[in-house]
Amino acid sequence: MQNSGINVIFNNIGILLDGLGNTLLIAVTSLFISFFTGFGFGLLRMSKNRIVKLLTYIYLEAFRIIPIMVWLFSFFFFIPRTLGIDISGEVAAIVVFTMWGTAEMGDIVRGALESLSKGQIESGLSIGLSKLQLFLYIQFPQAIKRIVPGAISLGTRMIKTTSLVVLIGVIDVIARGKQVIERTKEAFWIYGFLFLLFFLMCYPLSIMARKLERKWES
Amino acid sequence: MDWSYLGRELPRYIEAGLVTLKIGFWGILAALITGLVCCFVLYYKIFILQKIVKVYVELSRNTPLLIQVFFLYFGLPQVGIKLSGTACAIIGLGFLGGSYMAEAFRGGLEAVGNSQIESGLSIGLDKRQMMQYVILPQAISISMPQVSANFIFLLKETSILSAIAIPELLNVTQSLIGLYYKTNESLLLLTVSYLIIILPLSIVLGYIERRLRHAEFGN
Amino acid sequence: MNNEEIVLEIKDLYKGFGERNVLNGLDFTLHKGEVVVIIGPSGCGKSTLLRCINGLEKIDGGDVILEGSSIYDKNIKMRQVRQKVGIVFQSYDLFSHMTVMENILLGPLKVQKRDKQEVSELARELLKKVGLSDRENDYPRQLSGGQKQRIAIVRSLCMNPDIVLFDEVTAALDPEMVREVLDVILDLAKQGLTMIIVTHEMHFARAVSDRILFMDHGKIVEEGEPEDLFGNPKTERAKQFLNKFDY
Numbered sequence: 001m002q003n004s005g006i007n008v009i010f011n012n013i014g015i016l017l018d019g020l021g022n023t024l025l026i027a028v029t030s031l032f033i034s035f036f037t038g039f040g041f042g043l044l045r046m047s048k049n050r051i052v053k054l055l056t057y058i059y060l061e062a063f064r065i066i067p068i069m070v071w072l073f074s075f076f077f078f079i080p081r082t083l084g085i086d087i088s089g090e091v092a093a094i095v096v097f098t099m100w101g102t103a104e105m106g107d108i109v110r111g112a113l114e115s116l117s118k119g120q121i122e123s124g125l126s127i128g129l130s131k132l133q134l135f136l137y138i139q140f141p142q143a144i145k146r147i148v149p150g151a152i153s154l155g156t157r158m159i160k161t162t163s164l165v166v167l168i169g170v171i172d173v174i175a176r177g178k179q180v181i182e183r184t185k186e187a188f189w190i191y192g193f194l195f196l197l198f199f200l201m202c203y204p205l206s207i208m209a210r211k212l213e214r215k216w217e218s
Numbered sequence: 219m220d221w222s223y224l225g226r227e228l229p230r231y232i233e234a235g236l237v238t239l240k241i242g243f244w245g246i247l248a249a250l251i252t253g254l255v256c257c258f259v260l261y262y263k264i265f266i267l268q269k270i271v272k273v274y275v276e277l278s279r280n281t282p283l284l285i286q287v288f289f290l291y292f293g294l295p296q297v298g299i300k301l302s303g304t305a306c307a308i309i310g311l312g313f314l315g316g317s318y319m320a321e322a323f324r325g326g327l328e329a330v331g332n333s334q335i336e337s338g339l340s341i342g343l344d345k346r347q348m349m350q351y352v353i354l355p356q357a358i359s360i361s362m363p364q365v366s367a368n369f370i371f372l373l374k375e376t377s378i379l380s381a382i383a384i385p386e387l388l389n390v391t392q393s394l395i396g397l398y399y400k401t402n403e404s405l406l407l408l409t410v411s412y413l414i415i416i417l418p419l420s421i422v423l424g425y426i427e428r429r430l431r432h433a434e435f436g437n
Numbered sequence: 438m439n440n441e442e443i444v445l446e447i448k449d450l451y452k453g454f455g456e457r458n459v460l461n462g463l464d465f466t467l468h469k470g471e472v473v474v475i476i477g478p479s480g481c482g483k484s485t486l487l488r489c490i491n492g493l494e495k496i497d498g499g500d501v502i503l504e505g506s507s508i509y510d511k512n513i514k515m516r517q518v519r520q521k522v523g524i525v526f527q528s529y530d531l532f533s534h535m536t537v538m539e540n541i542l543l544g545p546l547k548v549q550k551r552d553k554q555e556v557s558e559l560a561r562e563l564l565k566k567v568g569l570s571d572r573e574n575d576y577p578r579q580l581s582g583g584q585k586q587r588i589a590i591v592r593s594l595c596m597n598p599d600i601v602l603f604d605e606v607t608a609a610l611d612p613e614m615v616r617e618v619l620d621v622i623l624d625l626a627k628q629g630l631t632m633i634i635v636t637h638e639m640h641f642a643r644a645v646s647d648r649i650l651f652m653d654h655g656k657i658v659e660e661g662e663p664e665d666l667f668g669n670p671k672t673e674r675a676k677q678f679l680n681k682f683d684y
Contacts (some may be wrong), residue, residue, distance in 0.1 A: 063368070065416045067377040069388060070408060077401045156280065163282035167381055174285070181387050183291070191293040202280035336493055337530040340595060342519040342543030351543055355534045 006184040019176030030097035038105020089170035113147035145216035152209035234390035245311025253319020278317035326361025359430035366423035441468040451498030458637040461655035523593035531577040538635035569578040583614025
């Protein structure tokens, strides 16, 4: 009865958590890069240039319309064939998640900056601040209170979405789980464990986002 | 680009697109019903059920659909519950989407101002009339943008169901690439299929939102 | 003083929010056709009193007797009370998803099950009186505050109430819209509608009322005919309060 029932989780915990490292590496790297690129994208989206506006709009909508699963799949198959370079599933995943994260993060940044009242900006200008100063001392400190909760929520979405990388051959926590199942046939406990594991990663972040949002609402 | 391939495989994509739509439809319906039930349990604060619903919402929102359907499809047979792929897909979408819908509806109900309810009381409306004539019409229009975002979210999530062998768009693309190695052509058809399904839907939903908007305060 | 029949009697009314007592054993009587204005400092319990009469607040002691029976009697349905007692709020709360006409007809048709033809005619007649005939298909967001408040008054009147309560109906309005609303109420007073009005507009209070109640700390401190109370207040507190107003 070594490898049956709930014991299967404890006996294979090392292998399972080894896969988790890959999952987190993809999520954290993508999120980290997206935070910066997203800021840039958000500022671009507020541009008054119509062509920039249109292009950034199309970019965002592309991720809102085409499922991430399709993006992952396309990159994994399309890039190696077209460009003739072999990329690993991890790299394809990080590229896609970063592109997606940039779009979503950009929208959060834009929403936060646009929500600032005109009065704040006008009083800033009225005391002679330059545009850069206005951004650094007035807009950014106020907007960050809306950006951070949104970014944390995006983080939970990204962790949940990393579950998909197993489908393009990345050895993540789910792939490890599948290996254990093949050996032990304990699908119920392993998938139950994975369910709980993702919950334990995402739930604290969700709570944190909600608390910060409430705290900074006023 | 092999154009004849596109023409030849088009019918298979139409078929797969219909599977995506069919699974999406039933999944969204399941999500709507789950969401409505949960929302009313929360709104009327029905004692024990309220706690169960709260736990469900957190579990559903903080776990990926892929694990949810893997658990249903591979995990449950081990304890004697065998469900078809389609059943797992619909239950999975319903489980995932139910919490999103519940939150959307609850947001709508809570946004109906206390003063609107007092106005209703002051002209003698009873509980049912209040729900029917004052609260629901306003709540529906307030929650509509979130509900329609959920529609699109869930329809996109159907792509994950390729992992449990539902012959939807992505699954069919995968098998075709495996068969003919026409990667670019297959991916093009796949992307265009999603555009054809989701773009018109989001336009229609946007139109409905605008029609309902007169319930909003101010402009 | 007044030989008309008594329509409303408030007896020893108590109401508190948490630690604080807002109404402290308040008594008064309202006769048919009478217009009573309640004045007093902010937080003295005026609005709470009106909300108790309409059953929007649970009371802690005493009684509210409407046409001979307690509105808190278990056999009396609050919905029936509310059809007899109309209330117009400070924040002109029209139903935001309905047109003006739908707002007015909702109560008469769905609660009172009256004939649509009859109520529509009444509604049009009243809309004409308040000068808003051309607005019946507008949504609330298309109207100004003063217009919304006049519609709210019409909505209340269409229920054919025995008493109408006005809770600081001009407090949230722009100054130039106050007049149009007060004129409507003055007109109603002339027609003999029974009303209780809470207001901070002292000129208006003087002009519209048959009787003034001065409230402070949840009690009626002084009451009398407008000329007496405004011209020669007897209590120190009323004097102090009225001194702050320039009328």
